[in-house]
Amino acid sequence: MRLSEFILCDLEAILQEWESFAESLLEPAQMMDKRALRDHAKNILEDVAADLTEPQTEWAETEKSKGKSDSLSNNDSASISHGKARLALGFTLNATIAEYRALRASVIRRWQKSLLGNPVSDTEIGDIIRFNEAIDQSISHSATSYSFEKEQQARVFDSILSFLPDLSFTFTLDGRFAYVNKATTELFAHTSEQLVGKRLIDIDLTNGDELQRQVESVILTKEQCRGEMCYPSQSGNSQFYDYLFVPVIYQDGAVEAVIWTAHNITERKAREDEAWHKAHHDQLTGLPNRRMFLDRLEHDIKRSARLGSSTALLFIDIDHFKDANDRLGHDAGDLLLRFVADRLHSSIREADSVARLGGDEFCVILQDTITTKPVERVAERILTALASPFLVRNNSVHLSASIGVALTPQDASAADDLIRKADQAMYTAKGAGRNQFSFFSTPPE
Structure with a gap:
């Protein structure tokens, strides 16, 4: 029996033996659909058997013996699709080629057994040679298809990433x-x-x-x-x-x-920073708002406690602002508040903080004060800065401020307590005639 006939007649037995052999050799095959695995091998064997039955010229025989082929025949479709399919399944090129080697071994082993020790004829030797050449050619086409597909994928991948x-x-x-x-x-x-x-x-x-x-x-x-x-x-x-x-x-x-x-x-x-800024700053003056002021005050109180120093809180109420706002209009009043914020900011150190709580109320936090003298100097500097006339739309506006001062830890150790006592001290200053500052407790001599 010719080898091509043997392959087709013994196809099922060859595939069963090859499947077991391939699974032990190829890890990816163990994860594949068994039916798809067998069908692909079946197509390859049928293509090889068909190739063995085709007439072959002497030139073609010589070229095949050198591992060459002038063109892809109709019987190469399985080997071409094999390379593409194995790449898609994640096979390496070595594993893809090893499948063919396992298939070759299975066919030759079963055919040798079928000969029952009889002398091998020249025709059968020729069939073996042609079979090996057909398998080698199929391997070449599968590997070429695999490599071409992989290179194409790499080019597509690179093009996508490049843009x-x-x-x-x-x-x-x-x-x-x-x-x-x-x-x-x-x-x-x-x-x-x-x-x-x-x-x-x-x-x-x-x-x-x-x-x-x-x-x-x-x-x-x-x-x-x-x-x-x-x-x-x-x-x-x-x-x-x-x-x-x-x-x-x-x-x-x-x-x-x-x-x-x-x-x-x-x-x-940038959008997140803008949103954070809006959430933590007064939209009119750009100063920290009540939310951010409270965070800073609590932070500074804890810091002063660790360092053994004091935090001073100045609660500032702008005198006569309501009169100016009613007389000049709300737009002019908003502009006036911006001017006030600028002067307050320029009256303190960079390490200190000024915030607008709402309306015409502002607060200043002074860090790391040891004595009350620096606090007094800042309060006086603020009063002086606000005493100069404000030019608002060709109108000269005179303002002053009433300032209440509370300190940690002698007046309070919690933020809410400190604000409440600074507020009380501010009303003391306002009741004493305005344009002055007052401590919540009398500073030591």
Whole structure:
């Protein structure tokens, strides 16, 4: 019986033997649909059997013996689709080729048994030669299809990444750039040739050392790492990125590379900063509002307690503001409050805080006061600053202030208590004739 006939007649038995053999050889095959696995091998064998029955010229025989073929025949469709299919299933090229080797071994082993020790004829030797050449040709076409498909996928992948606005690049296991996309080269102002082979610490990154350590950590732990970074662009405006390191893990569980992607969040950060500013600042004057003032006051009280110093709170009520607001109108009154805020801000140290609580009420927090003398000087400076006339839309407006002062820890140790006592002291100053300050408790001599 010719080998082509034997293959077709013994097809089911060959496939059963080959399936068991392939499963022990190929880990991916164990995860495949068994029916799909058998059907694919069946198609390959049928194509090889058909190839054995076709007439072959002497030239074609010589070319095949050299592993060459002038063109792809109609019997090569299974081998071509085999390479593509195995790539899609995650097979390596070696595993793809090993499938053919297992199939070859199964066919030859069963055919040898069928000969029952009889002498092998020249025809049968010729069939074996042609069978091996057909298998080799099928391997070649499958490997070519596999490689072409993989290269095409790589080109498509590279094209997609090249036009993405996100930064995308990969690292080798020694933490060096292996691939960078167009957005990355534009941000770092280097070509891909200049970047590949370098490490993060070799380029101009303010946190390059930290990022390099994160790459090493991802390789060691096999876990993702997420974070944010700031990069000063050539235009001088800082760019903010949300980034993610992801390990690429091979079938054996080892890390073979690290992928890094980064998304520009500069606009989002700006919106978040704007929203935070609106939530914590007075929209009219730009000063911290009551919410932010309370946070700072509690923070400063705790800090003073640790340092053994004192925090002074000045509660300021603007005298005669209501009269000016009624006389000039609300728009002019708003402008006047902005002028008052500017003068208050210029009367204190950079480390201290001024806030608008609402209406014409303001507060000043003075940090780390040891004696009352510096507090008195600030209060006097504020009174002097507000005593100068304000020019509001060609109108000269005269204002003054009543200031109440309370200190920690002698007057209060909690923020609410301190505000209440500074407020009481302010009413004392207002009742004493305005344009002056008053301590909640009489300062020691």
